[in-house]
Amino acid sequence: MVTCAIIGATGAVGMEVAKCMHSRQSTFGPTAPALYASPRSAGKVMSTLYGDLTIAAFDVDLVNSSSYDYIFLAVSGSFSLEWAEKLTNGGKTVVIDNSSAFRYHDSIPLVVPEINLAAIGPDDKLIANPNCTTAIAAMALHPIHAKYTIETLIVSSYQATSGAGEPGMQELLEGTRKQLEDLAAPPQPAKMFSHPIAFNCIPCIDKLQDNGYTKEEMKVAWETRKIFCAPDMKVSVTAVRIPTLRAHSEAISIQTKDVIDVAGVKEVLATAKGLVVKDDTANDVYPMPLTSSGADNVEVGRIRQSLVFGDRGVEIFVCGDQLLRGAALNAVLIAEAMEGRKA
Template identity: 55%
Template sequence: MRVDGKRVAIVGATGAVGTEMISVLHRRAFPLSGLELFASERSAERKLDTPFGTLTVKPFTLEAAQACDVVLLAVSGDFAKKHARALGEKGAVVIDNSSAFRYDPDVPLVVPEINGRLARGQRLIANPNCTTAVLVMALNPLYAAFGLEKVIVSSYQATSGAGAAAVEELKRETANWLAGREVGHEHFVHPIPFNVIPHIDTFQDNGYTREEMKVVWETRKILDVPNLPVSCTAVRIPTIRAHAEAVTIETAKPVDPAVARQILSEAPGVRLIDDPAANAYPMPLTASGAYDVEVGRIRQNLIFGERGLDFFVCGDQLLKGAALNAVQIAEVAAA
């Protein structure tokens, strides 16, 4: 802790994203003068072993959180709508991980490597959906170099994207399947072991799910291309951590895969893994726990020709898709 540092609060500190936020603050040596952990009444007074020592989780109060310089919200959208703006009234920088404010025109939706400047001087900043955050890390450098006409993405999303209880369901029901016992489901609409489910969040009137439309809405806002044609299919798969995405883009200018590789290899927050001859490409196993988003399988698209590119990305949705991005926003906004 530093005398001249920032006092940071994490609301929802006992959840998967909240605990990652604690770890990221430590790993990035965020300039802390104090760390306050808040959770619901049922989780309050728990002792958490953290890199900063054993800390006590407190029940959330508006007054206690308002006393901090930075408030990281890892809670539901309803909670954020109720408290986020009030938390910033006393001067705190509030970074919300829910979808509550992502589509408000007066609230910046920030990925620091892309539009971090928008966080400066703001009291309320939205963190994007995990699938979108992973996608735009690869899209933005290509957009800057070649322009974008269309984006088509299929996401393959880990069970941890649905929370810790969903991961436990995967483990428990996989064990049941292997033992020949009946396989059930609670957090997913169908059994998840050895299955893929093309259904995440609720279906909308246009036939897409809300998860898929989040990718559309948020990609447009982050890249500042309001009418960019984007189509997404979101699929839940039986992995534990890190989301993968197959992406096809039509570009405004001719795109050379070799040039695209070079651009992506130099992009901050991106790790190029693209050596098919050596069986090297992005995978959840290698992306899990990593800060950088992996990009590979880069090739000319057979439909769009010289103005088309296919590639595969994989990123840790609890890190770049949530906790890491939130802390990076805090580094910019509270500087």
């Protein structure tokens, strides 16, 4: 029997990992995961699809003594940096880390299972899960890249508050509630975001880098290049937080090496895994947070020839659940695939 643990189980991503495992009823379905979190959550009982589960306080020796087959890390980058390698427990445990701590290490595979499972070697025990904005876009971009070779990407994101976890979503809901009581009142002070997010948008996510881009923006560039094995791909991103709950959208301009056309793009996307084409704008069918929230598949639509790159470019719009494809689902799919390899 395959055993696993979720560390950071009380956060938005941790909770989705448990949900994902249960609802997929795959490798991990039958067995409840062990749940770990910070000492202040220890003893707390969480209601899950597996029934009520009690949270244990994280302790590396305690965790390692259980020799789990898989550990899902849904914690901060600094926590991962400190503990992830130790949690591989001398090679007994595969650790799938949702933070950005190891994504840019040459020796650590960064994986979207539908795209580059082959990046995981037989001895790899620490696997990085990509950034949510990257993973969602990659589902639509990789099939296009495989057929036409993408040279350039220009991305503008419309990112949900779940990117800042459960407290991010709560800040949106509470701030909006308060603002609706009195539209003329000053907004609630922000805690999770740099500014109030209710009825606002914030064109800055994560820390500013020396080149004027934020780390969130550069993550999309760095990670897309690594996952696609395309070190020369040019990527320019504007990452913007908008007042939505749990699905990220992205408007993407694509410039390709080969001549590209809309019909060919639709054809290749229609059969791609993890993707649903929603492209009937005349009948109001296109990707939206409303329809992609809670869904496993990334929605892609608004597919049209680029007016800038001509016959070597298309424009698309994608939307995907930030907590699922952007985090928990991708992690569970990695573990399933690694377990499947053994069989």
